[in-house]
Amino acid sequence: MAGAGISTPSGIPDFRSPGSGLYSNLKQYNLPYPEAIFELTFFFQNPKPFFTLAKELYPGNFKPNMTHYFLRLLHDKGLLLRLYTQNIDGLERVSGIPASKLVEAHGTFASATCTVCLRACPGEDFWAAVLADRVPCCRVCTGIVKPDVVFFGEPLPERFLLHVVDFPVADLLLVLGTSLEVEPFASLSEYVRHSVPRVLINQAVVGTFAWQPRGRDVVQLGDVVHGVEKLVTLLGWTEEMQDLMRREREKHPLHQDSTIDSLIKPSSSES
């Protein structure tokens, strides 16, 4: 299970970290409250803040870090049953984990749909508009096109139901970089058998690790990359990890050296 904390080392802020989190940095958008950026009612009134965020998360602006590549290595070794992620940045896909192994529980920017006629919108149309600071509209009916990111109150993708078959057969649960505050995702951490070790690597003790800990829980506090590095060393996988990262970084050089700073500090014309 993964959350925004696995992508902060790639330069994408999480939601809830005080000071650096996205929610505490959205004031300049005059949102009635931070969560409004992911609410349909607000989106239809003013889609601009959301599309500013979308532009920042344009595939290619950020690259996976060691945590994503560690999960990829688990897959290469045949050890990854499934990766349940709350992230919408697509870095799990970029790291080379196949879609069949992924449950993007809160959706993805990889596809987009018209909010009126529900037709799929070609990615190139959608991104051309977003990168030009225009609100993307459907070619057919001119309705606003929204990426397939799950907003508050929207149903989760059908693949989320895979948890019914995955969690009872898992023999290890890794929980990485999440506050375990968003349901129903957070409760997945309780669905592995009680004999199964659960490993939390996070800045803070969260969710059931805090209020209903189990005897075989392991908690590694601090930076997620540091925690993963430690695990990789203990497993004796350091060299393989470095080889994989070297190969992948050659394949995926950054399109541009961007950070999400421009979202946090928009130009005065936008504020």
Ligand code: CNA
């Ligand atoms: P969150 O609620 O913001 O929590 C993040 C957690 O990660 C917190 O407990 C932090 O302490 C911890 N954390 C942050 N950085 C690190 C680090 N370097 N090392 C260790 N721990 C760290 O995020 P969740 O994912 O739990 O919340 C669910 C929301 C966040 C989902 O709906 C996502 O779509 C959404 N989100 C996604 C992204 C992304 O795609 N990268 C970014 C921001 C928010």
